[in-house]
Amino acid sequence: MLTKIDKLRAGHAEIQGETIAKFELFEQGFNPYSRYLDVDKVDLILRKREGTKIYYREVQVKFGRLYRVGYKWEQELFDVTSWKFFKPDDFKDAGLNLFVAYVLSLPVPDLYKGDIFIFPAREFHNLINRSVHVNSKKGPQREVLFSRSLHDGKWYLRLKKRFTKSEFNVATVSVQQYWRNFNILK
Numbered sequence: 001m002l003t004k005i006d007k008l009r010a011g012h013a014e015i016q017g018e019t020i021a022k023f024e025l026f027e028q029g030f031n032p033y034s035r036y037l038d039v040d041k042v043d044l045i046l047r048k049r050e051g052t053k054i055y056y057r058e059v060q061v062k063f064g065r066l067y068r069v070g071y072k073w074e075q076e077l078f079d080v081t082s083w084k085f086f087k088p089d090d091f092k093d094a095g096l097n098l099f100v101a102y103v104l105s106l107p108v109p110d111l112y113k114g115d116i117f118i119f120p121a122r123e124f125h126n127l128i129n130r131s132v133h134v135n136s137k138k139g140p141q142r143e144v145l146f147s148r149s150l151h152d153g154k155w156y157l158r159l160k161k162r163f164t165k166s167e168f169n170v171a172t173v174s175v176q177q178y179w180r181n182f183n184i185l186k
Contacts, residue, residue, distance in 0.1 A: 017063025017103040018043055024116050025059075025101075028182040032059075041091070041098065041121075046185065057185050058098045060091075060121065064146070066106045074147075076165060080106070081147040081158075086128045088142055094121030099185060102178075104146065117146075117155070117178040118185060130173065132161050146175065155179055 021044065022032045030046040044059040064082040069075055082104050091100065098121040105112040119127070131142040145158040156172040163171035178184070 016105070017101075018061045020063075020103045020105070020112055021059070021061045021101045021116065024103075025182070028185075030057075030185070041094070044101075048185075050186075055186075056097070058095075060098065060100050062100060062102045064102065064104050066104045066115065069147070071162075073162065073164070077150060077168065078147040079150050081145060083143055083145045085134065085136070085141045085143055086131075087138075088129055088140055090128055091121040091125035094125060096120075096122075100124040102146075114180065115155075116180060117175060118181045119178050120184065127157055127173070127175070130159055131157065132159070147172075 018034070022034075025032045025044070025046060030048045033045045033047065034043070041060045042058045043061045046057040046059060048055055048057075062084065064084045066080045066082045069078045069081050074081065091098070100117075100119045100121050102117040102119065102124075103112070104115040104117075128142050128144055131144045134141045134143050143161070145161070146155055147158055148155050154174060154176040157175050158172055160167075160171045
């Protein structure tokens with residue numbers, strides 16, 4: 001088990017997410033190059049050759065911890081969940097070639113189990129703005145809650161923090177189509 005000091009020495013959580021994303025993308029045939037200045041929300045530049053054609057994609061990597069659900073009402077619907085806060089205007093002006101790789105991982109000892117989502121940045125922006133509205137000291141934010149359903153094993157964005165089983169279809173939106181969807185980068 002890692003101590004708190006070990007975790008602090010390990011580096012920022014986003015670096016963990018970027019490292020995982022690099023391995024995943026490399027296995028899909030991309031050459032991921034790191035950007036050292038996060039100027040335009042670009043963490044990685046991907047290069048891929050298909051025959052004589054070479055194309056490039058820009059990727060912003062986000063990392064989130066997965067947790068076993070705790071509340072009784074959640075335990076009836078989901079097994080794990082993750083939350084991360086975003087500003088409503090995050091990715092608002094994203095170009096067509098910017099993608100978001102959202103890496104989710106359980107804490108030690110379970111670790112990463114292949115839960116990576118690939119979103120076009122503009123679509124991720126739309127999902128952010130459908131998420132739970134939160135007022136904080138930093139101003140208005142959105143709490144993006146991804147949870148995996150117990151019933152079908154698919155991933156959902158929760159549009160409400162709390163809801164009943166009968167409200168599931170109006171309180172969630174499926175994000176399963178983005179799970180491990182490396183083809184979207186082509």
